Amino acid sequence: MDKVPGKDDLLFAHERIKSYIHETSVMTSSSIDAIAGCKVFFKCENFQKIGAFKARGAMNAVLSLSPEDQARGVATHSSGNHAQALARAAKIVGTRAYIVMPKTAPEIKKKGVRAFGGEITECEPTLADREKTLAEVVARTGATEIHPFNNYDVIAGQGTAAIELFDAVEEPLDFLLVPVGGGGLLSGTIIATQFFSPKTKVIAGEPAGADDAFRSMQSGKPEPSQANSVADGLLTSLGDKTFPIIKDGVSEIITVTDEEIIRAMRLIWERVKIIVEPSCAVPFAAVLKEKEKFAGKRVGVILSGGNVDLERAFKLFASVD
């Protein structure tokens, strides 16, 4: 897609990917509501295929390619959830995924990509070498690059989580909170909300140590990220496709510290009895930080993913005791 997705693009994306993804559950908890002082609806993308919402966007992008392009394969550089999501989507349509990953990426992530038949090309752990290596792979294979967030088909796919959430709650939400990293989920959510729940305000949660989106809204241009947070899925900066959508559509960006993120993450584990990764806890941390704003309201929160090593989670919890 070469333009910002509209209503029909989102509906069509949902129709297209439906049979390849989970319609994840929406969870509520009276003890969470008592703590937060509002009615919280968690959209559980931690239960999504590959453990994160990224399965949606990658699936939609791969299914949107022409048969000829599909046959040549897809490529990306990523060490995170998008790598696995793209490898899975490629496997489903019977093509190849070429994933450029830094040498230093954890073995478990590489294993995840290989489990779906993805072909890994290693590179130096710098953005310059990642991009150079990806360009070489694309030139050699003819594969289509699928960017993790700066891609309209990916954005349309990520927007389908909000569509399902709006369908699941009986009355409209006052607020819908999502995390922001590169802005794919936030952009898709903004578009979905505009068409399917126009009275709902979209708010993003962002780590204080990677608050480029917050600063970009203030300066009016995309700012680089300091990339310093436990929320390792949210360290990237906005792209030229996500920035304008967010600038026009986000109601507010609330920044939270690492300690607030870890405490919110622990509350979700203990009270909702589900596993979420640090990045995933960021929007709920934002709700807890600004309780007056949400008091008594109906608040949707998209839980973005659950891919966290248990030992790492235990260390994080211990660090704020």
Next chain:
Amino acid sequence: MDKVPGKDDLLFAHERIKSYIHETSVMTSSSIDAIAGCKVFFKCENFQKIGAFKARGAMNAVLSLSPEDQARGVATHSSGNHAQALARAAKIVGTRAYIVMPKTAPEIKKKGVRAFGGEITECEPTLADREKTLAEVVARTGATEIHPFNNYDVIAGQGTAAIELFDAVEEPLDFLLVPVGGGGLLSGTIIATQFFSPKTKVIAGEPAGADDAFRSMQSGKPEPSQANSVADGLLTSLGDKTFPIIKDGVSEIITVTDEEIIRAMRLIWERVKIIVEPSCAVPFAAVLKEKEKFAGKRVGVILSGGNVDLERAFKLFASVD
């Protein structure tokens, strides 16, 4: 109820408690299926009110009392999930719950009971003193004792989880696995299966270090429990009401070691992204232990609860590394 519950008793119990409990979700996971070699349907009672299936039985028992009996309050001795479930049920109908707890019970459990307005009477940590203290409380208050499992109304309430599971899966299950401690959940599940899914075989998982139910089936009479397992919700022996139901209705009891329990628990955390307590992982550990038996079959597993202190869980995981 003074007789073994029948079909209508279970249906009526479900109708009666429905608005006070969660209809918990049924979760599936392709990675769990790949590991187990069968199609697993998890009925997630870890998401139930108070974090365990016990909310069902206690609610049904309290709602089954006459208005006069309700007004005099309810009583039990328990240091576990039943204590909180009974306090909650009493609060809902506007009466008192008198809970006898050993002095040594963790403060967090006492807090849970008090949060629902339950009145705690402390006793020495012996069964004899628990029973003596409970008898005194009942004599003083006129409250009705609600036993955690040796009570037909409690058994009928616990059976409603299986009814919901049968409704949720499209085709019949070949097997349904539940944990066994005192046998309330197992008895209720056996009765529900007999009436609502008669082709399904009910199998219990039991800790090897508290395998009284397994030994009772062999000897033909209730045997005492050694009470030595990490699965702290399953240490009690069967009662005179649960033993005959189980003897007639259980297809098999599979025992599992503490290490098998902890590894199954970790798998559920990592692959299903949900928090379950050690007792809750016992039936899934049984599936993993006897894979040939379940190969290619449709296997229901009732996940009984998620009340585990995170630090304790981390220590358990570290202990089997």
